[in-house]
Amino acid sequence: MSTAQDKLVEALRKTVSRTSMLAEGSDPELDKVLQQVRADVSKTDDIRVVELAMRTIEPFLLKLDEDRLSKAQSFRDGLHQLLNTLEGLEHYQVPINEKRAFEQSLRSKWQSSTSWPILLQQFSELAKLTFTTKKDERSSSLISRLFKKDKEEDKASPQVEEVTAHICHKLIALVRDLQLPSEYENQAEDIISELNDHKDLNHLPILLDEVISLVLVAVGKPQEDLATYLTHLNKQLASINASIVTSYKSQKNLTAHREDFDTSLQKHVEDTNSALLEASDLGALKSLIGQHMVELSGTMGRYREQIKKQEEQATQSITNLKSKVNRMEKDATNMRSRMQQKIAEAMTDSLTNLPNRAAYLETILPLIVNSKKTNKPLCLAVCDIDHFKKINDTWGHLAGDKVLRLVPKQILSAVGKEDLLFRYGGEEFVLLIPASTVEECHVKVEAVRASVEKTPFNVEGQPVSVTISIGMDYLNANDDHESIFARADKHLYEAKESGRNKVVSGKA
Numbered sequence: 001m002s003t004a005q006d007k008l009v010e011a012l013r014k015t016v017s018r019t020s021m022l023a024e025g026s027d028p029e030l031d032k033v034l035q036q037v038r039a040d041v042s043k044t045d046d047i048r049v050v051e052l053a054m055r056t057i058e059p060f061l062l063k064l065d066e067d068r069l070s071k072a073q074s075f076r077d078g079l080h081q082l083l084n085t086l087e088g089l090e091h092y093q094v095p096i097n098e099k100r101a102f103e104q105s106l107r108s109k110w111q112s113s114t115s116w117p118i119l120l121q122q123f124s125e126l127a128k129l130t131f132t133t134k135k136d137e138r139s140s141s142l143i144s145r146l147f148k149k150d151k152e153e154d155k156a157s158p159q160v161e162e163v164t165a166h167i168c169h170k171l172i173a174l175v176r177d178l179q180l181p182s183e184y185e186n187q188a189e190d191i192i193s194e195l196n197d198h199k200d201l202n203h204l205p206i207l208l209d210e211v212i213s214l215v216l217v218a219v220g221k222p223q224e225d226l227a228t229y230l231t232h233l234n235k236q237l238a239s240i241n242a243s244i245v246t247s248y249k250s251q252k253n254l255t256a257h258r259e260d261f262d263t264s265l266q267k268h269v270e271d272t273n274s275a276l277l278e279a280s281d282l283g284a285l286k287s288l289i290g291q292h293m294v295e296l297s298g299t300m301g302r303y304r305e306q307i308k309k310q311e312e313q314a315t316q317s318i319t320n321l322k323s324k325v326n327r328m329e330k331d332a333t334n335m336r337s338r339m340q341q342k343i344a345e346a347m348t349d350s351l352t353n354l355p356n357r358a359a360y361l362e363t364i365l366p367l368i369v370n371s372k373k374t375n376k377p378l379c380l381a382v383c384d385i386d387h388f389k390k391i392n393d394t395w396g397h398l399a400g401d402k403v404l405r406l407v408p409k410q411i412l413s414a415v416g417k418e419d420l421l422f423r424y425g426g427e428e429f430v431l432l433i434p435a436s437t438v439e440e441c442h443v444k445v446e447a448v449r450a451s452v453e454k455t456p457f458n459v460e461g462q463p464v465s466v467t468i469s470i471g472m473d474y475l476n477a478n479d480d481h482e483s484i485f486a487r488a489d490k491h492l493y494e495a496k497e498s499g500r501n502k503v504v505s506g507k508a
């Protein structure tokens with residue numbers, strides 16, 4: 001095989017391997033085929049095997065696309081049903097402008113899984129507004145309806161309970177439908193059991209936030225990017241394929257020219273031979289041979305020209321191919337770093353910029369392994385803002401958000417660089433203090449509590465007292481991440497029960 005062809009096959013082989021790696025993990029049947037395809041193409045330098053591999057992958061990629069579409073359709077239908085349920089509420093009014101905006105977004109964004117979290121967020125906002133908008137209060141101001149609920153609304157009416165249950169039921173179906181990496185399965189189960197416990201309407205926005213972060217993990221931007229990347233890659237593949245076809249054609253031409261040349265050379269030799277036999281004198285012989293030599297050198301010259309032209313074309317086609325492959329490699333690198341960035345985004349809480357609950361799970365598991373291996377203490381502290389609901393109710397949600405951003409800043413100012421803080425959910429933060437002595441941990445956590453207490457928070461120029469309660473405990477030999485968290489959480493409850501703004505610790 002020529003070098004040009006070797007390179008073409010090598011380029012194709014790489015492309016098929018990479019495409020197959022990117023598509024892996026979507027469907028077990030596809031995974032099997034992809035593994036086989038990779039094994040086949042890695043061994044071969046035969047263009048037909050590579051082409052066959054490309055043809056094998058294609059229908060699976062198309063099916064992947066179809067699956068995505070049908071998932072998006074059921075997601076859209078689910079949101080429509082939820083909206084209908086909201087509208088069916090007897091005492092509550094779905095605000096018309098926000099509803100239209102939501103429907104408009106749903107119409108334009110349902111197909112793109114990247115937008116699902118945004119759509120869920122929008123639905124969550126609409127639900128919040130609906131539950132604070134009684135039908136007979138339609139004339140009161142939007143702001144007062146948004147944040148100031150009266151006592152009566154706080155008590156869930158039977159119908160609200162029914163709707164909450166319906167919404168939770170839908171969300172459970174959505175979570176069950178997500179294709180999550182195995183490390184998120186426990187988190188999904190937690191959310192499902194919280195959704196099953198759906199009694200409190202006020203918890204719905206928090207649960208929705210949790211569902212949204214799971215949706216981000218499962219169908220978020222990395223996959224969307226991946227799809228775009230694969231489409232792009234397919235186009236590049238098609239163009240490489242075209243180059244290969246051209247190169248094959250010139251190869252064939254070259255062979256045809258060589259055959260022509262051979263025949264014509266043969267003919268010249270035969271003609272010269274018979275001229276030699278037929279020639280009657282030296283002068284005639286000389287002129288005959290001279291004539292044949294002129295024809296022969298003309299044929300050779302033309303053949304040399306053709307070879308040169310073909311070589312130039314082959315060099316050009318290799319240069320083009322090289323730049324295509326380089327571009328593909330660059331795309332793959334960009335894609336990798338974009339995916340890493342998206343994963344980082346999915347691990348970050350957008351309000352506080354802290355690592356979120358998903359990141360917490362990723363972090364605590366290796367810390368536990370390390371602490372057990374090195375026999376060094378690991379302290380887990382659950383910090384919860386006291387009477388946070390009152391802050392929201394008195395000053396509004398935006399003020400509540402401001403407090404949620406400030407409190408972790410204070411916590412972080414009282415601990416070291418090696419200590420890790422996560423927003424676990426709502427107004428709850430988890431602090432992980434690795435490899436300190438037990439005494440140091442106590443001092444640090446007490447300093448965290450005191451630091452929040454002494455910080456002068458203010459909203460609209462008014463001082464607001466903000467304190468936190470903390471439950472902490474240490475990893476023991478039999479612990480896993482759930483058992484240590486459960487003990488710390490129990491101590492948090494004790495801290496709340498004994499008057500708040502306290503630290504309650506387990507024994508090391």
Ligand SMILES: Nc1nc2c(ncn2[C@@H]2O[C@H](COP(=O)(O)OP(=O)(O)OP(=O)(O)O)[C@@H](O)[C@H]2O)c(=O)[nH]1
Nearest residue numbers: 202206385386387388389390392397400401426427
């Ligand atoms: N502003 C705002 N509020 C939130 C957010 N997440 C959760 N919340 C609210 O946090 C409040 C938590 O209230 P509760 O769990 O009753 O606890 P609490 O009022 O802090 O009382 P204690 O924990 O018993 O001291 C609820 O009203 C939630 O709506 C958020 O991102 N922003």
